[in-house]
Amino acid sequence: MKIKNIYAVYFSPTGNTKKIACFMAEKMAEQLNCPHKEISFTLPEERNQTYTFGPDDFVVIASPTYAGKLPNKILPDFKEKLKGDGSPAAALVTFGNRSFDNSLAELCAVLEASGFQTVAGGAFACRHAFTDKLAPGRPDEADLKELAILAERTADKLRNTDGIFSPVNVDGDADAPYYVPKGMDGQPAKFLKAVPKTHEELCIRCGACARLCPMGSIDPEEPGNVTGICIKCQSCIRGCPQQAKYFDDPAFLSHVAMLEENFAEPKKNHKYL
Structure with a gap:
């Protein structure tokens, strides 16, 4: 199929998810010789409008993982404000070195329900938003090399098909509950009401x-x-x-300490076609 435009759409409060989305979109544009644009979905005013994509648009849509799924307060915007018309898409999530759990499966399900065709997916470890001690410096050069390979193979997939794709098969359960944060004592850490x-x-x-x-x-x-x-x-x-x-907030700080103690070992990225 012939792609005319490539878009990177991202919710990225601290910048790493943006980096992943834009890098893949740029590499896809190089492979397919077409222009690419970025659309931030991060600030409230950026989520006020609906974004609609056509069948000859390729869209990289990326979100961080919050408690093992998509950010629950942003999920309605993902469902209601991003619309495809058979548009091929890559679903990307980032995670802070613990696990992406079910976030990628949820993102794929949301996109398929909104008219996109998910042709590729990926979960990439990035520096945790809470602490620099988890996945420091990531995404790094090695991570971006993996992402470049995913982009190259996705471009090949697009070139060698007629525009009809089966949904990409990724790990996780879109309907699973959220991860329950734990504190240093192993008990649930309740910090929903904590504010900066x-x-x-x-x-x-x-x-x-x-x-x-x-x-x-x-x-x-x-x-x-x-x-x-x-x-x-x-x-x-x-x-x-x-x-x-x-x-x-004591519960929040206890959860951060637990993460630092138990999830410091670098995690691998996961890629799907």
Whole structure:
């Protein structure tokens, strides 16, 4: 089949999922000799519109893994705002060195239900949003080489078919429940209501945290005021130029410590065609 356009669509609060999506789209564009564009799906205003793709568009759609699945507060937007018309797609997820569990299966199911044809999939280990001690520096050069191979093989698959694809078979169960975070004591760590705090003596009221929040939940005039849902994405933490944002919730910190103790060994990527 002939592809005319390639798109990278990503929800990426801390940047690594964007890196994965855009890299694959760029490599696919090189292989298929067509233009590529990127569409951020991260900020609230970026998720207000519906994006519709045609049968000669190839779409790389990427999301981080949250508790073993897609981010639950963003899931409705994935379902309602991304529409395909038989559009071939690659489903990509990133995970912070624990496991992607069922996120890739869920993303594939969502895309198939929205008119896409999933022709490739991948789960790539990236630095954990919570801590630099898990998958530090990833995606690295070796990860991108793997992704380049996936892009090359996906391009071959597109060139050698007539446009009708069976859904890609990936690991996981789209209907499985979310992973339950554990603390250092092995018991469930309950931190759903935890919100980032602000070192007032460091904050310069630049508004970066408010602009970066994918839920629009930080008051730009009073950055210490969290007015809505926090999905623990760490965008405000990692994006603050003064390092003024932090979490002090005991259950959250216990969960991070558990992850650091038990999931430091580098995990492999998973690729599907």
